[in-house]
Amino acid sequence: MRLTARQLRTLLPALSLVVLLAAIFYLQPRAMSYVGFNLMLNLAIPIALATVAQMCVITVNDLDLSIGTYVGFVACVGATLLSGGMGALPVVKELQASGALPATLPWIMQTPLVGVVALAFGIAVYAALGALIHWRNLPSIVVTLGMSFVWLGLSVLILPVPGGQAPAFLRSLMTLKPAYVPFPIIAAIVIAILANLLLMHTSYGAVLRGAGGNPKAIERAGWSLLKVKITMFALAGFFGMLAGLSLVGLTTSGDANIALRYTLLSIAGVILGGGEFVGGRISPVGAVIGAVTLTLAGSFLSFMRISPDWQIGAQGAILIIVLAARTLIDRAERRR
Amino acid sequence: MNSSFLRNLAGRPWLWAYVAAIAVWLVIVAFTGGRGGGEVLTAAFTFATFSVIVGIGQMYVVTLGPGNVDLSIPATITLAGAVATKVMDTQNGMILTGLLIALACGVAVGIVNYALIWLLRIPPIIATLSSSFLVQSVAIAYGRGIRIKPPPALADFTTAQVLGMPVLAICVIALAAFMELVLRRTLYGRWVTAIGQNIRAARLAGVDVGRTRFYAYVMSAVFAGLCGYLLSGFSGGSSLSMGEEYLLTSIALVVIGGSSVAGGNSNVPGLWGAALFLFLVVTMLNTYGFGAGLRYLATGLIIIAVIVAASARRPAR
Amino acid sequence: DTKDKKIALSNNYAGNSWRQAMLRSWDKVTKPAVEAGIVAAADPFTTAENQVTEQAAQIQNLVLQGYNAIVLNAASPDALNGAVKEACDAGVIVVSFDGIVTEPCAWRIAVDFKQMGKDEVLYLKDKIPAGGNVLEIRGLAGVFVDDEISKGIHEGVAENPQFKIVGSVHGDWDQAKAQAAVAGILPSLPDDIVAVVTQGGDGYGAAQAFKAAGRKMPTIIMGNRQDELAWWKEQKDANGYETMSVSIAPGVSTLAFWVAQQILDGKDVPKDLVVPFLRIDQANLEKNLETTEKGGVANVEYSAEDAQKVVDAAKK
Amino acid sequence: MTGPSPFIRLEDVRKSFGAVRALQGVDLSCSAGECIGLVGHNGAGKSTLMNLLAGVFGAEGRMTIDGEDVADRHTVASAQAQGIRCVFQELSLCPNLTVAENARVMHRALKGFGWRKRAGALIVAKLDQVFPGHGIGASDIVGDLPIARRQMVEIARAFTVTDAPARLVILDEPTSSLDAHQAGQLLAYVRRFVAEGGAVVLISHLLGEILEAADRVVVMKDGRVVAERLASDFTRSSLVAAMGTVAREEAEERAVVSGRRGGEAPTRVRARAAAGGVDLVAHRGEIVGLAGLGGQGQSEMLIRIFDAARRSVSGITVEGGSALVAGDRQTDGVFPLWSIAENITITSLNRLKRGILIDSGKTDAMAEDWKARIGIRTPDIHNPILSLSGGNQQKALFARALGSTAETVLMDDPMRGVDIGTKQEVYGMIRAEAERGRTFLWYTTEMDELKHCDHVYVFRDQRIVADLSRAELTEERVLHASFEEVA
Ligand SMILES: Nc1ncnc2c1ncn2[C@@H]1O[C@H](COP(=O)(O)OP(=O)(O)OP(=O)(O)O)[C@@H](O)[C@H]1O
Ligand SMILES: Nc1ncnc2c1ncn2[C@@H]1O[C@H](COP(=O)(O)OP(=O)(O)OP(=O)(O)O)[C@@H](O)[C@H]1O
Ligand SMILES: O[C@@H]1[C@H](O)[C@H](O)CO[C@H]1O
Ligand SMILES: [Mg+2]
Ligand SMILES: [Mg+2]
Secondary structure, three states: OOOOHHHHHHHHHHHHHHHHHHHHHHHOHHHOOHHHHHHHHOOHHHHHHHHHHHHHHHHOOOOOOOHHHHHHHHHHHHHOHHHHHHHHOHHHHHHHHOOOOOOOOOHHHOOOHHHHHHHHHHHHHHHHHHHHHHHOOOOHHHHHHHHHHHHHHHHHHHOOOOEOOOOHHHHHHHOOOOOOOOHHHHHHHHHHHHHHHHHHHOHHHHHHHHHHHOHHHHHHOOOOHHHHHHHHHHHHHHHHHHHHHHHHHHHOOEOOOOOOOHHHHHHHHHHHOOOOOOOOOOOHHHHHHHHHHHHHHHHHHHHHOOOHHHHHHHHHHHHHHHHHHHHHHHHHHHHO | OHHHHHHHHHOOOOHHHHHHHHHHHHHHHHHHOOOOHHHHHHHHHHHHHHHHHHHHHHHHHHHOOOOOOOOOHHHHHHHHHHHHHHHHOOOHHHHHHHHHHHHHHHHHHHHHHHHHHHOOOOOHHHHHHHHHHHHHHHHHHHHOOOOOOOOHHHHHHHHOEEOOEEHHHHHHHHHHHHHHHHHHHOHHHHHHHHHHHOHHHHHHOOOOHHHHHHHHHHHHHHHHHHHHHHHHHHOOOOOOOOOOOHHHHHHHHHHHOOOOOOOOOOOOHHHHHHHHHHHHHHHHHHHOOOOHHHHHHHHHHHHHHHHHHHHHHOOOO | OOOOOEEEEEEOOOOOHHHHHHHHHHHHHHHHHHHOOOOOEEEEEEOOOOOHHHHHHHHHHHHHOOOOEEEEEOOOOOOOHHHHHHHHHOOOEEEEEOOOOOOOOOEEEEEOHHHHHHHHHHHHHHHOOOOEEEEEEEOOOOOHHHHHHHHHHHHHHHHOOOEEEEEEEEOOOOHHHHHHHHHHHHHHOOOOEEEEEOOOOOHHHHHHHHHHOOOOOOEEOEOOEHHHHHHHHHHHHHHOOOOOEEEOOOOHHHHHHHHHHHHHOOOOOOOEEEEOOEEEOOOOHHHHHHHOOOOOEOOOOOOHHHHHHHHHHHHO | OOOOOOOEEEEEEEEEEOOEEEEEEEEEEEOOOOEEEEEEOOOOOHHHHHHHHOOOOOOEEEEEEOOEEOHHHOOHHHHHHOOEEEEOOOOOOOOOOEHHHHHHHHOOOOOOOOHHHHHHHHHHHHHHHHOOOOOOOOOOEHHHOOHHHHHHHHHHHHHOOOOOOOOEEEEEOOOOOOOHHHHHHHHHHHHHHHHOOOEEEEEOOOHHHHHHHOOEEEEEEOOEEEEEEEHHHOOHHHHHHHOOOOOOHHHHOOOOOOOOOOOOOOEEEEEOOOOOOOOEEEEOOOEEEEEOOOOOOHHHHHHHHHHHOOOOEOOEEEOOOEEEEOOOHHHHOOOOOOEHHHHHHHHHHHHOEEOOEEOHHHHHHHHHHHHHHHOOOOOOOOOEHHHOOHHHHHHHHHHHHHOOOOOEEEEEOOOOOOOHHHHHHHHHHHHHHHHOOOEEEEEOOOHHHHOOOOEEEEEEOOEEEEEEEOOOOOHHHHHHHHHOOOO
């Protein structure tokens, strides 16, 4: 059976992942173990979730420059409100210390429900952004650029200094040690399947992607583009929330600046996974693979032991090599 | 005639950046009770100058269409600053050599960027991000983070003022006017805008797509190099972090200034409005004593408010 | 005996002169140590971007590579705890310095940043007994060090109410950024600013901004950068300008190295060590300026014996 | 007026876009079991009228469906529920989705478990009915299909039925990207559909199609209906007359000026043949046709020749520059943010400068000149290009190429959506330019247009399989060469 160019292109992200893994195992055979996978990949889970969130927005031809700070916001909420209610906020603790608030707080100030409300607020804001962008026909880049400051501001207000404590259930979820298969691998597969089901298999998923391919056609077929945008942005908010929660489960505490890098990482992950910026062409499985590849690239570099001057540059080089390999295979295939 | 003039003005998306800048300035002056308004403007022009220089290059790149953006601007600023100050080694006689070398750094980075985009077909966002890591490494290896003073004459030039107006700002206003002319009235400008709207149609209309994009990426990097050179003259030497803030700023200028991020529709005047606006917002929040958290929050909300206000006035399509 | 032990340096940021000096000190001290066979390896690692997540991944990779100890300048005091705990569980010694971590299993070589901020005010109290208006330049928002220094400054001011902080801006420990922030807020501040309290890497920028605005030059506390010291020297020679300069010495990375080596050697080392910050005063300005590399940061490096002394002092 | 009990009635509908009054009081009715042919010049208001019927936008006036006044609450969704379907003039498929998924987008009923299979079966069955031998799979990505197949998918989709019936299907220039064979298949299906009690509105600038398929013909002009008769009451020329175009068809038959063909005239374009094919050669002043079924490599050849004028392309030489008139104007031609003038002048800017700056006096003059010469219907050349009707946009693209200095003009099925009056004018222009020495390479799917060519290359499977001189040119021979080995 001969592969078509399109099939090969879909397989490419997986292929580059395999090559990278092989290189890692060659450099560091110890990585090829249960513990090895755990250590190399557990931080890929939040990145994969953030990448899926970014992908939802890219599907409808928008870009989310705020996903990194939003994930940071969720992490801060997770480390404070979600674990100890308002009583876990540094401001409240300070007020208690100064005697302005009693040492034992009323029930309402200790319930983690406030955290749930704050997370729901995050998703609602995302949905509202989708609506705003559609109504006013705004460039998403500017709106989300503005939002990146908003989320950062809220995070700094919640946690002026890094700290807090992740809720126990997140901590134990993220440190699960199932038999045989390391947790990060299971999680990555679950995320990929879930996102794929949602966007590629449901019938409304076709409409959602279609809105990226030809919005006018979707409108002429009687669908509401407003609803589509709201859905996609809310989904982004949802996956971004999962990213933040899984991240705080791993780091155990929050930090406003914790995930600034996720914005670019998530965009790179989507593209690495075979998605495109416009036209609704996306691949959820590819996006997850892209996120995992990016994470492993870091391990690979660290195993290479390059001079510190060039360590930063090497990260650039590896991104280039992975993407260039894709182009070269692509081109060789087309010539065949 | 009068009403059509007004309509014409309202149809210009860049107007809103200026309206917002003036509004913020008034709020600042209100705090001080009218004192120091001029000085605030002087400071705003001083620092907006550097953002506008890189904003122009970024704008040309963004105009090329969806997905086109230059993320290597900060690293290029840093590299050009480091190399230029080291080569000039505080000697006035080397000022011109330093400038040429800073610009050459830009040319080199631009060529690398476009090679990645064109030869290896890497999406510009990722190509310029990757190359920025490489460039940053070169800057570290070359300069080792050592801060060398600029030649005194360069420092004097970059900090000179006439009647409260920074000389550098005047030069960059002229530069901006020139680049607006290039965008609107030259073949090259038309080609950039054509590509941004429909790259395939541009090719079939006879536009030299490859070369046009190449020049845009090189231009962006060259402006970044120029910015690094002037900035290290202005702030007493180069540092490894001197470019960091220009990543978000350069993009924010383009979009707040009223250029379309979907490409094909841009303007230079908006860059100045947006640059002044952004500086004044930070100043306003500092003046009113906002903490970091509230300051970020307010900055974000103000940006969104400006863009929503501007959109309401834009024609439906 | 540690001759087959491997030590790694995990660093989250290399983008300023302080960090570059820190890396150079590391090199300067650990290379001979490796050659002399004291340890088998002492490799430095830096992340591409100043990010908690990236550093957490880096620590996990270092564990995987079989390092026996990790010397850590952390991006966040709490958010790396997960990764640090994992390293400890794998039997790796973690020694944090400068940016320390709160995870109990790790060692901490701390500088009392709060005290550093307070000392700035105490200096001003002696120099300007009458007090007056003060401008504060802070570092990077949301970062532990920034908060600590600022807290110290505010505590100092609270105890000395003759001083009043009339403005506070974030300069992100960067000369250019500090300059822009100060230039923006200056016009709205009263004319009689007597002092500027800083965090390091921002004093020169502040001076430039005051000069550009044509304001009377206040007492600007410096942060040991060579350009700051040089400017101070220039002013001192021209008009007798007086101030002080304080910061953490980048060479503290070498102290952390020796501490890690001693722990690996089986020595009993307390979990919390404190090092003094490096302070420069009017009297020893010239001497320090001489020994500071042009464009670098005033520095002190540590030998094995110095480290031993710090450890012994802490045990008492 | 005609036929039994119309189920849709439009009375005195009006629609304005700003200052443009696209519809100025139109009456139209539509009955089961009839095919209405709708004709009129570019910008007459045909597409606007159909968009109203399909619920894309509202208008003033009365609109009744099954006797019920729906004027105020007629939306896309309600139109669909009433069984009104529309194949829009501009492509309305999502290129990133598969054929089956595009069917799903149209039908809300296609959901739940197994929807993909059902959608695929539905659309493929309809394609089999309308375009037997179409060669399209349900899981093909639409963007990968050539434009003719995309149009086939869109047409078939409009006829598919799930929960709501298909009572009226509007086809707005459905054959513009189809070749003669596929167009024939469609028209045959339209007749069957109508015979089974469906209604169709067919818009086309190919009057032959209208006269062949329609029962009744409605002629529009400047936003009004100016004639309405049974198709059998029209002849080709009476129809042309009703549209208000001066019939200049006699010009078409004019003899070819001698000396234009080949021989001594210098060679302008030479493209070496793909293995087993014929070389493509075009001389100064020649009009060369590229024929064959749609998507056999004609467009690709034109684009390769276009590129060869700018940089070296192996096997192709071009002298004197080339310009291209795109047929797929959405993806290949129009700059949507620009004015009409900017769109026309982009290729000629080098000549329109003073110093290094573009001279707006000169660009306006060129645009005005071409607006007049080719009859672009607009009050102001500084209006956005998208304010033009489809056919008028196409004219702007013609102006762009003809206005350039290129010696060779490549035309990629350029008459899509151009009305008959304009076509005649453009044919005349092409002939005149050829006489002045310009060379034309003309890909067309319309047999009638090949008659304007000095000789015709027939393409099959990316190769040239025949070179027919004007004398040899007949529909049979073209079809024969197009199918040869397949049959
Ligand atoms: N969205 C719009 N905005 C402004 N004007 C429009 C718009 N749509 C159509 N028009 C104008 O309305 C008139 C009728 O256009 P319409 O598209 O209905 O013509 P048409 O008969 O379909 O022409 P063609 O045969 O070229 O497709 C034209 O003058 C056109 O320019
Ligand atoms: N947005 C617009 N603004 C102004 N003019 C437009 C716009 N869009 C289209 N036009 C042009 O206005 C023309 C007017 O169209 P219409 O069909 O009403 O012709 P007309 O000028 O009334 O013609 P006639 O003189 O033959 O009656 C259209 O051909 C179209 O090209
Ligand atoms: O930049 C430096 C260092 O990174 C250190 O962490 C504290 O002081 C700051 O000035
Ligand atoms: Mg039409
Ligand atoms: Mg048309």
